[in-house]
Each structure stands twice: as C-alpha cells, then as structure tokens.
Amino acid sequence: MPFGFRLETSQGSARAGILSTDHGDVCTPAFMPVGTQAAVKAATPETLDKIGAQIILANAYHLFLRPGIGIVEDAGGLHSFMSWTKPILTDSGGFQVFSLADLGKVTDDGVEFQSHIDGSRHLFTPETVIYAQARLGADIVMSFDYCTPFPCDRTEAEKAVALTTKWAERGAGVFGTLFNCNGYEQALFGIVQGSVYEDLRRRSRDELIELEFPGYAIGGLSVGEEKSQTWKITECVTEGLPFEKPRYLMGVGTPIDIIEAVARGIDMFDCVLPTRNARNGTVFTRDGKLVLKNTGYSRDFAPLDSDCRCYACQNFSRAYLRHLFLAGEIMGPILATYHSLCFYCDLMKEMRGAIFAGCFVEWRRGFVERYSSGETRE
C-alpha cells in the first residue's frame, strides 16, 4: 500500500487526518513518543500499545553511533529490533550533529563531526544519512537538514536554507533508488529551515515544495526563541504548504504548545518533555504540571489525574508516587512516564474529536482554562 495522507476534516486551520503506512494508520493530530536509541525511555512497546501510541520516533544519529546501523539491519530492521510493529519515524540526525556532536567541517557535501560518545570521527552526507535510515527501516525518513541554533544571524540562516534544500534534493535522489528495499514503503519528508526570518522560511518551504515530498516538517523552532516568534513562523510556513500533505513540527512541545500548533495547521509532533519530565518526577495532567516531590502530596491519595484512564492513575496515588521519587525507586519514572505519555496521547485524541465535532475552539478554551488554573503545586 502506498504511503499516504488523507485529510478528513478541518476547523479553521486545525486539521484531522489519517496517515497510512505499511505498518498501520496514524490518526492525526498525532504525538510521537521519543525513542531516540530504539527504546522509549521507561515505556515498553506493550505499554505504548496500551497507552494508544500510534507511531514512535527514533534517531539515526544515535543509532548510527550505537549500536550501529548494521546491527539493527541484521536484526531485521528497527521494528523487529525494538519489537514495535506500528509505524516508526526516524529523524535524520541533522539536529543532533549540530547540537550534540563536536562539529567539524561543514561543506556542501555534508558534515564532519566527532561522536558525543567516544570522540570518533564521522562524515554525514545527505546521501549516507538517507541510506542509513532506509536500512534502519523507518516508515518515515527525514531529510538531512542544516540546523541553526538561536539566535542565528541572517547570513547563517540563509546558508542553512540553501544547504538544506540542496541536501534535501540529493537525499531524495538516493532515496528514489532505494524504493521498497525493505519490502514495504518508506516516505521521505523535507524539513523547512530559516530560523526566525519569515522570508527565508517561505523560501525554504517553497524550494522544498518544488521537490514534491510526501510530507513537510518544520525544524529549528522551539530552540530558545520567543513563543510569539514560534507561532509567527509556524503560521507563515503552514499557510503555504500543500493542504493534502502532512505537516510535522519537530521537537514541540508542552500540551499548550501542541494545541497552539494544531490550531495553526500542524498534524504531527514529537517531544521528550513528557518522558524526560516524568523521569524527574514532574507529570502533566489536565490540571497542569505536578511536581511530585512536593510535600503537599505526602498524604494526597488522589490519582495523578482524576480523569485519566492509565494504569498509573487507576492504581496508584500521588502519595505513592511521591514516596517512589523520594526513595529513588525506578518504579517512579516507570509510572510517571506511563501517565504522561498516556496524557499526551489522550490529549491528541480529544483534540481530534473536537475538530471532528466542530468544537475545537471551545474545547481549546476549556482545556487551557483548566490546565492553567490547575492546582499545580510547584
């Protein structure tokens, strides 16, 4: 079955659709739990299934360095290696090469860098990165992009746009030759760069649209800029993207951020916040964030979120979770992750329902009101 996206309905700019892959469908708007190193931290595939996760993300940079693409390939690909039968998206590692690694020479041809793990030297080219992702076997593969930090001057942002387009084209070239190499279809997305410069973002978007990718991502946002800039850039990119193709805002964000982005036409998200915060004892709930170590929870026998269906909320109290975190018990991260990922997945489902029901605006107002006035004892 060919990779596809079907827009089912929309309300204002907010959209609900279905992404089809050979590993199953993904109802959008969708949140992708992050499994950087071929494992979503503290959540087994069994747990992710129960939570209702439809697609997860892994990272080609990390997997290239450890355990190595060859081992994952020999295991039968990422799905088999990590025992996840549903869709997987791999990020190209552009962001990681520019942020985590010790950056070497950047040329038209690619990026030389040193591993953040052992200092070993490597070269990523737009071709090798696509080839690596094809071998990993992700359903959705991301172009190798030139990621700019924030702040970023206009000259640097222009260079990023130019190289990102050039690399996207070269990546698409090699990707075309690899068609169906795993026996199922893979799709390659383009990534729009251009920092906070609206004209550069439009240029980047339009150059990528020329290349006719089946989906488009916005990279290089949520890296320190003002929220108002995030949304201005998101809007200026989405307003020109083809209506019938999925849009993915990379690395975003808090529940409120995600709602704001959906209101601006975004379909897909990934973010480490729910999992990373959970491991530190902070969970997201319909009443805002809870910092579980706070003394106020020591005899609070209510669940984390009174409206949550998850295993953690159905069986354990805030007092118990607080005890686990204070005692350094590994069960704390496990249960907190269970809840926060479930909360994110249910948030997407609720939003989708509201878009279908034509009440997204009211739903959004209600959610934000309760979330912001919550009892958050920080």
Place this chain on the structure above:
Amino acid sequence: MPFGFRLETSQGSARAGILSTDHGDVCTPAFMPVGTQAAVKAATPETLDKIGAQIILANAYHLFLRPGIGIVEDAGGLHSFMSWTKPILTDSGGFQVFSLADLGKVTDDGVEFQSHIDGSRHLFTPETVIYAQARLGADIVMSFDYCTPFPCDRTEAEKAVALTTKWAERGAGVFGTLFNCNGYEQALFGIVQGSVYEDLRRRSRDELIELEFPGYAIGGLSVGEEKSQTWKITECVTEGLPFEKPRYLMGVGTPIDIIEAVARGIDMFDCVLPTRNARNGTVFTRDGKLVLKNTGYSRDFAPLDSDCRCYACQNFSRAYLRHLFLAGEIMGPILATYHSLCFYCDLMKEMRGAIFAGCFVEWRRGFVERYSSGETRE
C-alpha cells in the same frame, strides 16, 4: 479464613504445599520478589501478576523510615498503597537495623539506631516492630530478631539466640492483642538464629517451637559463611521443625541455592539477586548467568532464554538488551528484571511440578547440569 499451610506432597525432604491467606493462596516452594520500599524494583504489580508472582516481600525498617508507617496506614495499608492485591510478607527490619543502620545501644528491650537515610535516632522494640507491621497490614509478619554478622563468636551467637527468643515471645504477646485489626488475618513467624553453631541453632529452633508460631524462618544465613555450612545449618534446623508448618530461608539465593534448600525442606524464599543483577545487566537463564554487556552478544539475536515464556524473551534479543545496557537505557533494567523474576517464578513452579511427579531428584540433576554447563560468557 484463617492463615494456614497445607502440605500436599513431599519427596525426600523436598515439599510441595499451599499457604493460605486472606489475600489468596501461595503454592510452595515459592519465591517472593523483594519490594523493600513498597515497590519491586522495575516490575509493576501488573508485570508481577503476569510473571506469576504469588507473594512479595516488603521491609518494615525501610517503610518505617520512609514514607513512615502512618502514611501507608492512611493509604489503607500496604496492599492498597502499592496496589498489590495478593499476599505480602514484611520483614521486621532486624537484619537492616543490624546491617544498614548506625547501631546504637542494644538492650533486652530493643535496639537504638540511627537512620541510614538521615541519621535520625530511633528505638525498635520487639513490640513496636510488630505493631508497625500490623499497621502496614502484611499477611505475614516477622518477629524482631537479633541478627549476627559472619564471622560471629559463640558468645555473641548465644546472646543473639537468647534475645531473639525473648523478643519473639514479647512480639507474639503484642501481636495477640492486635488480632484481625485490619479485617483480615495476619500471621506472625518466628526467626531462628544462632550463626553457624548447630547446638545454638537447635536451641533457638526449639525455643521458638515452644511459642507455637504458624511458620518458621531461618535468619542469619548466606551472610558470608561457606556453602557447606549454610546447608549443614539448614538441615539441622529443618529436621526439627514441625512438619505441617511452612519454613522460610531468608535472603537466599541463586537458582542452585534455592534448589539445594528445597531439597532440604525449605518452602519459602526471598532474594534481591534476580532484580539487583538484572539492573546491572546480568540475567539468570536455564543456561546459567548471562552478562549482557559482553561483546559476544552484540549480534546475538536469540532471546535471553530460549525456553522462557516471558515478555522480554518473546519479543527481544540479547543483542537488543546489550544495546540497551550499553546505551544506559532504563528499558534494559526493566526487560532484564521482567525476565529474571519470571525465570525465578518458573523455576519454583517446575520444582513443585517435579515434586508432585516424584521426579525431583532427576529434575534437579538435569537443571543443575544444563545451568552449570551453560554458555555463560562472563
């Protein structure tokens, strides 16, 4: 329903029975996963259920210090606090007071100590310890015992036996007045001490038998003595214990240790080995221990244990587990714990089956042979 133990069958000294509690039955020989701080490390109650764990252990010393008995009591007791509906045994904390805490004055009345967490000063008496466990709500409560280290001179061992008997009697006194305080029955076990001195062990055992406990434990073994001493002492204690009451060898042990102890008439076990080793990347299998970080597993796509039914073995390879441990992924401890606990529970089930089938001797020979000649790449 009253607490009870029914011996179903035996072969030589090896026994199979059923322990009945108001939270359900426990088929023996049984292994109790250790949940010291009201959580079995890296295994949720849901996981423990799937694994087939029938009873778990928690520790009164740890829970007294954190979160405090009152909080657990207000949560509705340990079962409710940690969401475990099956039987729970709490250790009195005798062992911990003597090994973990900064020991203060030991008198006939009890033990003064300083918390290993914050140095706060506390007094445990045989009465307060029983009262604390009654409030925690365990199905099986352990007497407060005087634990000796190894080596231990005869004078010290004699003192331990004398105080342990005195404390057991005083504990039983207060326990009698608390009967059914939680609406279900609790049972108090005595603990035999006496280090490696056979006559002292016999004295301790016989003095406790006088007090008519519904079950007897052997404490102060597997603390550094030779294996031959462990088994000599185990035999000399069990040979005089009432046939119709359960026997619990505390803190033991490896798979082979457990088989050896069952062969000598032990019914119940607890040990941190499967969980602690799993978190460090070493798992127990039918072919011996596997140290997952070893290079040999980097492309080994076989399951941890080819004969294991557990979620980890059914879905993941040694190569994947090795990757998780090398990458420092929390999923490593989770999956390794899943397997090792399942392996321990299945070991007990197999042993019980062999005792029923009258082939315990042959089964034991076969297990030990395969386990010892395994491919363990340490």
